[in-house]
Amino acid sequence: MKQNTVPDNYRSAIGKSRHDLTTPALILDLPIARSNIHTMAEYMRGVPAKLRPHIKVHKSPELARMQMEAGECLGMTTATVWEAVLMVRGGIDDVLVANAIVGPQKVRTIAELAREAHILVAIDNARNAEDLSNAALQAGSVLGVLIDLDVGMARCGVRSKEEALRLAEHTSKLRGLHLEGMMGYEGHCMLEPDADLRVRKAHAAMDYLVETVDFLAQHGFESKIISGGGTGTYNITGAHPRVTELQAGSYVVMDAFHAQLIPGFPPALTVLGTVISRHGSRVILDTGRKTVGNELGLPRLKDVAASTAAIAEEHLLIDVESGNTLKVGDKAEVISGYGPTTVNLHDVYYVVEQDVVTDIWPIRARATGLGPYC
């Protein structure tokens, strides 16, 4: 694995003002991120569950270490094997890959990683469990496994209690694997804009997970871990009396989508843009789809009263209110529509404290993850 180097052309930004960067530039306001991390840790001190934050959002070992230090945090959750490698290399010794791990290189890599840290993986398939078992035996490691239950996303996950039980029975016979519990991700509930209905849907999803956990226990398979949740349901799933681990992750950096759902976590992540054209109230910035994620909501300007008209590949189209003085050449900060896909587009974070760039952090484990930083 190569050294964690940052190219000189990025590093020269250290010491600059956040508004003097060449755009588009991904800015991480570190004091805000730190504050969000502490707000969540404070919340978790009051509920039975612990935190296992999802780092698919920020992909940052630096932020993960801050999350561990803030307390109430068991380890990290990742979506890919390469993110798990990144976390362990960054000093995190307890990682859940909340996703099916399929394919020889990925299976081998996660089994070998389990020699260095406590690794949990999600499974929903007997043959995949066998592959993981064989790889763990080959690597001389033990992989913790959680049976993934589909609680409404119709994505990965077994489709019934009975299917969960069959997989538990099969897995318990496989050497190199240690069945530690179950997970169910209720991401479909976050998209519910009505707050009351969101609470009812999320409760129903977690109740189904807990029923399945109890069904397995009746057959001799105890779940030490019951894992679920995201930022959009942190105070629903996180407060569930039976959930042991909350996978929330977006609360650290935030975005326009999650900000609509939950208050109390100001955006720490922005993309600095430049006004490249203006015609009347229409302002065009150089922060398009290739640098700003927008899947679940349009990006919006920070601290500027304006509405977002559209986003194209290289352009963000904004309609400002009368009296707005933004002109060609001015900078503006854009709050992304969706944080995880925004971070995934960039090579580095410009880390900012008191408006000055104090560090540059490379962003690794993008796409296949086999990039120059891995």
Added chain:
Amino acid sequence: MKQNTVPDNYRSAIGKSRHDLTTPALILDLPIARSNIHTMAEYMRGVPAKLRPHIKVHKSPELARMQMEAGECLGMTTATVWEAVLMVRGGIDDVLVANAIVGPQKVRTIAELAREAHILVAIDNARNAEDLSNAALQAGSVLGVLIDLDVGMARCGVRSKEEALRLAEHTSKLRGLHLEGMMGYEGHCMLEPDADLRVRKAHAAMDYLVETVDFLAQHGFESKIISGGGTGTYNITGAHPRVTELQAGSYVVMDAFHAQLIPGFPPALTVLGTVISRHGSRVILDTGRKTVGNELGLPRLKDVAASTAAIAEEHLLIDVESGNTLKVGDKAEVISGYGPTTVNLHDVYYVVEQDVVTDIWPIRARATGLGPYC
């Protein structure tokens, strides 16, 4: 600018079968790309316009050189300064940045690049023209400029003939700039699914551009270049008797969006995925939004009868027909919904010929473009 190196962990794929790659992997089927390049060159031999392909799609100097060699090609079009640098370093000596170039580092870079190659830039703003003029004088270069006319996108571009004339008058007085013509991008017409209406809309947009060109000529400002068009309108705008340069680009690699609009250009670009979960007819691949662009249409499987249900960050949800045998661990190739944003997500192309990986090409000029390969 650093050497064009590819990390060893990618390079070791050379010689493998296309289906043995670790997924998600961006595959470029080189014989298909070459065939698409020749199909377009052949078409252009029959119309008055020449080709200036947009490389925001593929970002590849290798493909750009093939486009030049196929004939009927004046040079390349780019969306950013960094893409223009990439092209000139790759041996292309005539490049249009079809976008406003704003900000000191970008303006200085493009002015310095114009010492090495014929560079054209789009302008819609007097103050920006002055900045470009000053930078060209400083660099000892001359920048060709095209006045950008908004023909319906409400994005960059002057909003009227009169505004175009005022900018032409202003620009003609600025040293270091050479007014060479006008451009107007009718991208809004490509989104028109009705073929007849698409033809009428695209003709109307180009007629407005030509009227403005003639208006400027009446006032003493001749346009040598009249530039517009994309793959979705290549046989409309490309056949316009007055258009001199066609900016089509997607035809080389193709995607599901453009394939719906125009026949004759099979997809050369796919993302190889692995089936990580299957439940009945629902198949889940590891090719989500972080590796497959999907803005203008959902991705779809190549050579498999199936419908795409949804795409999430790490997952593509496919419903297959009865009898389909795809199982966990199998590979499948995904045709992206939109090519430009797909390429932008990856570090490298796996270049494939006769199903074998024959080369690895780094993908540069992503995001700010100041990446490790620049």
